[in-house]
Amino acid sequence: MSPTLAGVIGLTALLVATLALVFAIQALKALRDPATAVPVRRKPAEQLPQQTHRQTPGTQLKPSAGPVSEPPAQAKPLTVKEDLRQLHKELDALRGELGHALRHLAVVRYDAFGDMGGHLSWSTALLDDFGNGVVLTSINGRSDARSYAKNVREFSSESKLSPEEAEAIEQLRLQVQPADAGGPANEGQHARQA
Numbered sequence: 001m002s003p004t005l006a007g008v009i010g011l012t013a014l015l016v017a018t019l020a021l022v023f024a025i026q027a028l029k030a031l032r033d034p035a036t037a038v039p040v041r042r043k044p045a046e047q048l049p050q051q052t053h054r055q056t057p058g059t060q061l062k063p064s065a066g067p068v069s070e071p072p073a074q075a076k077p078l079t080v081k082e083d084l085r086q087l088h089k090e091l092d093a094l095r096g097e098l099g100h101a102l103r104h105l106a107v108v109r110y111d112a113f114g115d116m117g118g119h120l121s122w123s124t125a126l127l128d129d130f131g132n133g134v135v136l137t138s139i140n141g142r143s144d145a146r147s148y149a150k151n152v153r154e155f156s157s158e159s160k161l162s163p164e165e166a167e168a169i170e171q172l173r174l175q176v177q178p179a180d181a182g183g184p185a186n187e188g189q190h191a192r193q194a
Helices: 003-032 080-098 163-180
Strands: 104-110 121-127 133-140 145-152
Touching: 104 163, 121 163, 133 163
Parallel strands: none
Antiparallel strands: 104 121, 121 133, 133 145
């Protein structure tokens, strides 16, 4: 087996194990504290279609083949006020989780080397509402391409940042902080052509 194929298989196994761990942690949290778990709404089971009956002259009415099932007993429906309260709780929980999602993106494209054109090199910052996330950089040359990933915590990194990486993070700092002050945040992608 080639080293590349073994690496791909290893990374795939690592991804599957990570997803299994995330789901297990969420299940444990729901078991430990059901009040904070987001409830899943299930639709009531639908009734089976009416059975057809056949009657021929001189015979009694007989049901067609197949058992007739009774519809399941439904739980007491919530009042509109209770349902709205429940929806507000769910919405608040989702908003709290959304703040930690990597949902802010800034892209800076540039020419890393003077003899190259086309803005093939780029730096991308992916951050949450608190300025935590990652900055990814790809530097493309004539014969090779190098990629880097650096951790970002509160809009700064322990690793030395290139000017383009710092610019991508600064774009997101300006984008996220007006949202904290109550102003509109420009979500989406920003690009600079150097």
